[in-house]
């Protein structure tokens with residue numbers, strides 16, 4: 169950041185001479201500032217989207233993926249034996265941290281929301297549930313399934329992350345899309361500045377001719393345009409970033425009910441990310457105008 | 470200072486200038502005449518590196534024009550004051566800033582130079598016009614402003630294309646005297662003009678050589694004036 173400011177300082181220096189040699193052009197100024205603001209606003213949202221889906225993918229992937237359930241459906245007589253066999257298989261399976269058969273009370277509690285209290289669970293063919301916690305490496309679920317089939321044919325391995333996996337993938341994809349959007353916005357900004365600078369350079373062919381006649385170098389002429397566009401884009405992007413941040417601030421904070429949508433706000437140090445948007449825009453404008461100026465000045469030679 | 474060796478130039482068709490060999494000696498005073506369309510402006514443009522010869526070689530301050538990059542040409546221009554025939558300015562800047570433009574672009578604008586500027590403006594009769602925008606000026610005023618702009622850097626060489634084309638006789642005498650003074654201070658001067666009376670007036674005050682472009686060639690037209 170400090171190096172960046174050092175790089176910017178010659179651009180921001182008040183050097184009336186160099187800036188005044190290019191005639192002011194009110195309308196395109198406002199268009200450039202507006203576009204830069206809009207692009208910065210969009211970038212802040214893309215950032216929020218990307219960071220939020222990144223967080224989501226992480227949480228879902230992390231805490232939830234570590235537990236699975238084994239469900240044993242067997243005739244009442246074999247239930248205890250199969251549960252015993254399944255637990256034994258589990259203790260021998262690498263990657264299983266712990267496995268525990270749910271007690272009748274716990275199963276009752278799970279079913280209560282659906283069937284109401286006082287369910288005579290003992291007399292119903294309710295499957296026995298085994299809660300399995302994984303180590304961080306995880307177990308080989310196909311291998312486990314095969315062994316369960318042999319030892320406890322009534323056991324069904326139910327991995328929660330089977331349904332969660334596509335969601336984690338989607339969140340990861342969303343995060344990627346956010347970054348791709350930021351790249352596209354950056355490229356669009358570069359294209360926009362190039363177009364504006366090209367038009368401005370072409371419109372000022374006589375100015376360039378006069379400057380050359382009195383001994384101005386290409387670098388001097390280019391910097392007059394470059395500085396102007398860099399400052400405009402920096403200004404616009406700063407306004408757009410602040411507006412984007414305000415819009416995100418106005419979104420409700422994350423809570424359990426809202427899930428993803430309310431999690432769109434930045435969290436912690438992520439709030440600092442948008443601070444990079446205006447400098448990034450300025451760098452893009454600088455490079456784009458520099459390129460356009462070099463090209464046009466070469467053609468006008 | 471500026472040397473042309475067997476230079477030819479064409480804008481695409483037949484050669485406009487052919488086999489020109491000429492050396493602009495330091496401290497010399499030259500007039501360049503010739504019919505309209507004969508190539509006087511073109512000759513001057515070759516001399517300050519705005520055009521490259523199609524044949525032959527031009528050396529500007531001992532550098533071959535062909536090998537000079539655009540930056541080298543820009544630096545050479547700071548030592549060559551050019552008055553264009555069609556005086557172009559930055560129309561959005563007031564006259565005094567236009568005249569000081571060579572100082573601005575070379576990063577030499579200092580308070581000293583501002584005093585210099587006022588003196589120069591009074592010499593060319595533009596006192597009080599400093600705040601005017603170029604499009605508000607008469608043709609003659611623009612011409613004098615262009616001359617002032619060419620002189621502000623105190624260049625070694627002054628190339629003036631019809632500097633007196635739009636001004637009355639008295640003003641043209643005044644401008645001529647300014648150029649002669651500068652020549653006496655050691656500046657090299659070349660003036661392209663149709664105005665034979667001006668040339669005669671000058672020859673009474675300074676040892677000026679007269680060159681003439683005709684039939685695509687450069688000739689000396691010293692005595693017959």
Ligand SMILES: Nc1ncnc2c1ncn2[C@@H]1O[C@H](COP(=O)(O)OP(=O)(O)OP(=O)(O)O)[C@@H](O)[C@H]1O
Pocket residue numbers: 480485503504505506507508509510511512554
């Ligand atoms: N950029 C150009 N492209 C093509 N032809 C040109 C160009 N500039 C000048 N010419 C042609 O070259 C010839 C010489 O032009 P130049 O301006 O050098 O003449 P000049 O001697 O300065 O004339 P004048 O006395 O009218 O100023 C003219 O016939 C003109 O039409």
Ligand SMILES: [Mg+2]
Pocket residue numbers: 509510511554630
């Ligand atoms: Mg001419």
